[in-house]
Amino acid sequence: MDIRDAEYLVAVVDHGGVTRASKALFIAQPSLSQAIRALERDLGVELFTRGGRELQPTEAGLAFTAAARRVLADVDRGRAAVRDVVDLTGGVLTLSVLNSLAADPLPALAGRFHRRFPEVRLRSLSADTPDTVLRALRTGEADAGLSETGEFTHGLDVARLPDQELVLALHRDLAEELPDPVPVSALADIPMIVEIGETVQPPLENVAVECAHRQAVWELVSQGAGATLVPAAVAARELRDVEARRLDPPMVRDVGVLSRSGRKPPALAGLLALL
The missing domain is CATH 3.40.190.290 (D-Maltodextrin-Binding Protein; domain 2)
Structure with a gap:
């Protein structure tokens, strides 16, 4: 079942038939009927009893409709989460921070970020050494790193902070x-x-x-x-x-914010714009 199948099934159940559901979905009635039939063939069960003007879901249809509603709810939540990240009205930005930089400059940097993007949560991972920061970046555990800079940062983007x-x-x-x-x-x-x-x-x-x-x-x-x-x-x-x-x-x-080369996630791009 894909998202379209779930939408079609829930619409037919909620509207009591293909005719009203097709109007609500703005698709042709034959196309919707064919889609429901194809879904039943894939599942090997009848989802509706057919007789009279309305379609009544079978027990299998009711069970499957409940699952379809959960799928659509999850999709809606996923879309909302993506919008939050893109619009910087939610989400998490993870930094791997060298321990010796946790007292300075992390607090000032975190303060500026929170004032500009109050809905984005900043998560700090403790790092004993610069190698630990690099490892967190390479594995994807962190979006960026706050670390000393030098030759070991070759291949990474480095946004320099004041010495x-x-x-x-x-x-x-x-x-x-x-x-x-x-x-x-x-x-x-x-x-x-x-x-x-x-x-x-x-x-x-x-x-x-x-x-x-x-x-x-x-x-x-x-x-x-x-x-x-x-x-x-x-x-x-x-x-x-x-x-x-x-x-x-x-x-x-020499200190700076390290990140992987390429397109930056919106929250990271927002942080870098504050530097």
Whole structure:
């Protein structure tokens, strides 16, 4: 049974016969009669008892009509869902987000998107490394990725975001004897606290603690267990009772929104237009 068969069957049942149903469907009566007969042959049962001016559905016809109504209802819901996605009045946009970018720039980006498309749900998938972001894109698990950029993004479309400057956040006791700004070479002598999977160039040589959660990193820093590298915007907004020192030379991270090449889903196109 295809959608047309379902529409024809339900119309005949609802209108009590082929004549009225054909008028409602704006098709010729013989064509509708032939379609119903063909459906009965395919099913191997009679769907109607024929006698008098009206067609009465058989038990098989009633059962099949109920199934046809469910099919049409599902089709209507599917069409509505497609309209919602195309019109950006519904649907879901899934982003694979590198953990170290979850505090910045994800919140600002999500805020702009929600204000512009309040009916579209933004879903964020946690990614420990850029490779995890790429894997989510290649498998179709995510529509786009928020990640560091570089040669590894070859073959993907990259919408660049403003470069992200990293600063050194550390307890005041650790900061007392350090110059401001702190030479990058001095990081080798400072116990560092990092998120699991976090990558920094140049690589850190003195990692004292690896944590799975960003909040735990910040708590350890505030207790003097070590220092960490964070975006300057996050240090100014989130960290309290710690020192934030710039680095010399400045340590800058290239970030962007990654997506598969080709035509973009409407919600993703909407997000990219906001960048």
